[in-house]
Each structure stands twice: as structure tokens, then as C-alpha cells.
Amino acid sequence: MARPLTVAVASNALKPxxxxxxxxxxESGLKIRIVHGSTGKLYTQIAQGAPFDIFLAADRERxxxxxxxxxxxxxxxxxxxxxxxxWTARTDLNLTGRAKAALSGDEVLRVAIANPDTAPYGRAAVEALKALGILTDINKKxxxxxxxxxxFAFAATGNADVAIIALSVLGGKEKKRGGELxxxxxxxYGPVVQDGLIIKDSLDEASSFVSFLQGETARTVFESYGYLLE
Amino acid sequence: MDGSLYIDWVPILISAKLAFVTTIALIILATPVAYILAFRKFRGKALVEAVFALPIVLPPTVLGFFVLISIGSFSPVGQWYRDIFGSTLAFSFVGIVIASILYSFPFAVQPIQNAFSAMDPKLIDAARTLGCSRWQTFCRVIVPASRVGIVTGAMLSFAHTVGEFGVVLMVGGSIPGSTKVASIAIYENVETLNYAQAATMSAVMLAFSFMILSAVYYYNRTNNQLAIR
Incomplete structure (x- = not known):
């Protein structure tokens, strides 16, 4: 039995x-199966011969x-x-125009970011904090x-006051999930460029999905989830 | 992806410290619970036992998520801790100790409870008739006779806490030098393709776990033989 076209996608891009x-x-009548996980984990699985056709990573390196x-x-x-x-769940915390002061001040105890060693958006968050000149001040937070x-979960459960996340996690600018965005x-920060790859020995249909993924319809979807168009 | 065999000992030491503190706390907390479960009869005991066994069944991430919600700033506990100490309970060493105590609780309670239940009740009756108080009976008769169970409970708690991953991942926030334990450091090394570092740390963990388990089995064997002789 033929397996469906399998796309391994980094978790941040799962929804779009x-x-x-x-x-x-x-449009095509073809069947697609999606598996998701962190880019590092999917990379290791592909390098060990996982039966995936397309890899959509969260970075360019992998x-x-x-x-x-x-x-x-x-x-x-x-x-x-x-x-x-x-993003913050604390409605009492107004960050408009004063994010820098608020983050380094006493009203914010904890700032959650993705692990910069493993997650590209964590790296971008560190970059942004560095560019703001407050990275050393808030390192302990x-x-x-x-x-x-x-x-995001750390901030949503109130364990962190603020989270620096990918806009796509919320599913777009309009979705504030009860907090402030x-x-x-x-x-x-440098844009987080997400690259993909057709894996060798993949099904022939892989390339038609990849063209679709880079087409106009797909761009509209990505944009609605808070990704940039360039 | 450097191939050096340098080992980052900090996460390993944090794991050891976490396991040590958790084990001490568990023996203190689990012994009275085991005593009540072994010697008292009360309505709803099966339900209480089921609650204490839940961490065995629950996926660690589920338990970790419950903990995260219960100690977050929107909960009374989290709010209280924040007001008193001016910091969050999550992402602190105390936070992961609390999570570990919950997670390893059944591994401490069950061997101790089994040891208490397996005692010859005549010994307890004899101590009581000879004038020992409940406390004296507990210290001089029950604990010495149940030492194998207590040591097993301690060693299992220790080993189980060292092997912990999902709960600490949820509650800890991977802060180097504070909440980044060995299992998480290994995971992050795999994620960043530092396979050599991951393999070396894994080997240390493997050797350590093997030593603990060998010690448990060796201790149980020698003490059972003593008991038979």
C-alpha cells in the first residue's frame, strides 16, 4: 500500500x-500526512532514515x-x-512605548523565551533584547x-510575566488569547527564515506540494498567521 | 558539533542535588503516609491509595502542566509565594523540588508501606504490652524491622528523580546552574546536534543508574539472607 505524502514540519508552522x-x-485529490516536532528532533529522525518526503524546518541550518x-x-x-x-496575560502591565523600562524594572520578574540554543525564535528574541540594550539587565529574569x-505556556499560566514568541504561535495579530500583544x-532582529527541503527517495508528488506551498494561496495563509511576506 | 569529550558537570551536579533533597523530603513525608495506609483502616482508603499512585500512571508532562498551573501567579499558592518571596516558585530550585516530590511520591510510599504491612503484628503487640508508646514502638520496632523497605524507597526515589525529564522540562524553565538538570542538558545537546557531549553525559547517567540499582538489589539480597538466617 502506498504511503501518503508525508510532511515533517517544525511545530511553529504546524497550523498554517x-x-x-x-x-x-x-485541489489535487492527493492525501497528505503531517508529522510535527522540533526542528532538531525531525532533523535527527530524517538523518536516521525516517520515511518523510518533505522537511519544513524552523531555521536554515538544518x-x-x-x-x-x-x-x-x-x-x-x-x-x-x-x-x-x-505577549502578556497581565492586563495591568501596559507596555505601549515603555517595553524596555517595564522589562528591566521591578514589575516584571520573569521573561519567557524559547531556548536560544535550540530554537531560532529564541535566538531572535535574544538578538532583539541585545539590540534594545537590556539583555544583561534582564538575563536573570x-x-x-x-x-x-x-x-507562551509559561506566560499563559502566569508563571512568567511576559513571553517573547513567534507571532505565528498565536495564529496571527488578531488573536490575543485573552492577553495583550x-x-x-x-x-x-534578523528575520527568522524558515527553509524546507525535499528529502531524497521521496514520492514524486512532493515537488507539486512544494510549488503549492510557495504559491499565492499559501502566501495568503502564511500572512494570516503572522508570517512576513517579502 | 565538536567532537571533544569535555563533560559539563553542572547539570549532573544539579540532578544529584535535586535527587538528594527530594529523597530526604520524601522519606520524611512518605513514612507517615505509609504508616497510615499500612496500619489504619478507614473509609475511602482505596481512593486515597489510588491518588497517591497517580504519578506512576500520569504522563510526566501532564503532571508538570498541573504543577505549572497550580503554582502560577494566577493561583493562590503562586500569588502567596510571590508576595512573600518576591520571586516565582516555578523556574526555581524549590519549584523543581516540589514537582519532584509529587512525581516520585509513590516510589517512596509503596516500598515502605509494603514493608510495614509485611511486619509480624505480634511484634507490635508485644512492644505495646511491654509498655512502649506508639512512638517508641514505631522507632524501636517498626522502623528497624522495615529498614529494607525504607532504604529501597529512598534509593528508588533518588534514582527516579535523577531520571526525571518531562516534569522538570515543564516546571523548570531550563535555567543553567539552577534548573537545567542532566536529562534536559542531554536532550538539548541532541537538539543542537552535539551528539558527542550528549553521549558522554548519557554514559555518566547510565553508569550512575546502574550503580544505584545494583546497590538496591545487593542490599535487598544481603538483608533478606540475614532475615532468613
Missing amino acids: VSEIARLFEQ PELLASNGFARGEPFTYARGSLAL LVYGENVAQA YIIDRAL
Whole structure:
């Protein structure tokens, strides 16, 4: 029995990619199976021969590394660019125009970010804090989620006052999830470029999904989830 | 991806410290619970036993999420802690100790409870008739006769806490030098493709776990033989 086209996607892009996959299924009549996890875990699984057809990572390094080690069919491609946001469940904490002072002051005890060693959005968050000039001041306040979703959970459960997350975790600018959302100035960090890869020995249909993923319909979906269009 | 065999000992030491503190706390907390479960009869005992066994069944991430919600700033406990100490309970060493106590509780209670239940009730009756108070009976008769169970409970709690991952991942926030334990450091090394570092730390953990388990079995064997002789 033929296996369905299997897409391994980094957790932060799960929602838009699922939606795009549904649209692609309707259009093509093909079936798509999605597995998700952290980029590092999916990378290790692919390097160990996991039966995936397409890898959609949260960074550029891992697809590049797979390609240079002969796990790819063709070159890596960029499918999304992510952006950062500040989120807080504390409605008493007004950050408009004074995020810098509030983060380094006494009213904020804990700031949750994704682990900068493992998660690209964590790295971008550190970059933004550094550019603001408050990284050393608030270093002791930082707590690390395994990924942006966990950093968000820390803030949503009230264990951290503020979380720096990917806008896509919330599912777009309009979804505030009962808290307050502040977009972080894009000049403060390099864009989080997310690359993908067709894995060698993949099904022939893989390339048609990849074209769809880079087409106009998919772009609209990505944009609605808070990814940047460039 | 450097291939050096340098070992980062800090997370390993945190794991050891966490396990040590948790074990001491568990023996103090689990012994009275085991005593009540072994010697008292009361309505709803099966339900109480089931509650104390829950951490064995619950996935660690589920338990960790419950803990995270219960000690968060929106809960009375979290609010109280924050007002008194001016810091959050989550992401602190105390926070992961509390989570570990909950997580390893059944591993301490059950061996102690079994040892208490397996005691010859005649010994307790004899001590009582000879004028020992309940406390004296407990210290001089029940504890010495149940030492194998208590030591087993302590060693299992220690080993179980060292092997903990999901709960600390949820509650700890992976702060280097404070809540980043060995299992999480290994996980992060795999995630960042530092396989050599991950393998070395794993080998240390493996050797350590093997030593603990060997000690438990060796201790149980020698003491059972003594009991038979």
C-alpha cells in the first residue's frame, strides 16, 4: 500500500501548513500526512532514515546540513519568514512605548523565551533584547521554554510575566488569547527564515506540494498567521 | 558539533542535588503516609491509595502542566509565594523540588508501606504490652524491622528523580546552574546536534543508574539472607 505524502514540519508552522495541506488536498485529490516536532528532533529522525518526503524546518541550518550530507533532492527553499511578538496575560502591565523600562524594572520578574540554543525564535528574541540594550539587565529574569509554544505556556499560566514568541504561535495579530500583544520592531532582529527541503527517495508528488506551498494561496495563509511576506 | 569529550558537570551536579533533597523530603513525608495506609483502616482508603499512585500512571508532562498551573501567579499558592518571596516558585530550585516530590511520591510510599504491612503484628503487640508508646514502638520496632523497605524507597526515589525529564522540562524553565538538570542538558545537546557531549553525559547517567540499582538489589539480597538466617 502506498504511503501518503508525508510532511515533517517544525511545530511553529504546524497550523498554517495544515491549512495549506487541506487546500492542496482539495485541489489535487492527493492525501497528505503531517508529522510535527522540533526542528532538531525531525532533523535527527530524517538523518536516521525516517520515511518523510518533505522537511519544513524552523531555521536554515538544518535543511542546509541535510542537503550537504546527501539527504536531499534538490536545494533547500525558503517557505516562510517569521516575526516576533511580546505577549502578556497581565492586563495591568501596559507596555505601549515603555517595553524596555517595564522589562528591566521591578514589575516584571520573569521573561519567557524559547531556548536560544535550540530554537531560532529564541535566538531572535535574544538578538532583539541585545539590540534594545537590556539583555544583561534582564538575563536573570529569562526562563527558557523548549520552543515558543512552551514559552507562551509559561506566560499563559502566569508563571512568567511576559513571553517573547513567534507571532505565528498565536495564529496571527488578531488573536490575543485573552492577553495583550505587542509586535516587536523588525529592525531589532534578523528575520527568522524558515527553509524546507525535499528529502531524497521521496514520492514524486512532493515537488507539486512544494510549488503549492510557495504559491499565492499559501502566501495568503502564511500572512494570516503572522508570517512576513517579502 | 565538536567532537571533544569535555563533560559539563553542572547539570549532573544539579540532578544529584535535586535527587538528594527530594529523597530526604520524601522519606520524611512518605513514612507517615505509609504508616497510615499500612496500619489504619478507614473509609475511602482505596481512593486515597489510588491518588497517591497517580504519578506512576500520569504522563510526566501532564503532571508538570498541573504543577505549572497550580503554582502560577494566577493561583493562590503562586500569588502567596510571590508576595512573600518576591520571586516565582516555578523556574526555581524549590519549584523543581516540589514537582519532584509529587512525581516520585509513590516510589517512596509503596516500598515502605509494603514493608510495614509485611511486619509480624505480634511484634507490635508485644512492644505495646511491654509498655512502649506508639512512638517508641514505631522507632524501636517498626522502623528497624522495615529498614529494607525504607532504604529501597529512598534509593528508588533518588534514582527516579535523577531520571526525571518531562516534569522538570515543564516546571523548570531550563535555567543553567539552577534548573537545567542532566536529562534536559542531554536532550538539548541532541537538539543542537552535539551528539558527542550528549553521549558522554548519557554514559555518566547510565553508569550512575546502574550503580544505584545494583546497590538496591545487593542490599535487598544481603538483608533478606540475614532475615532468613
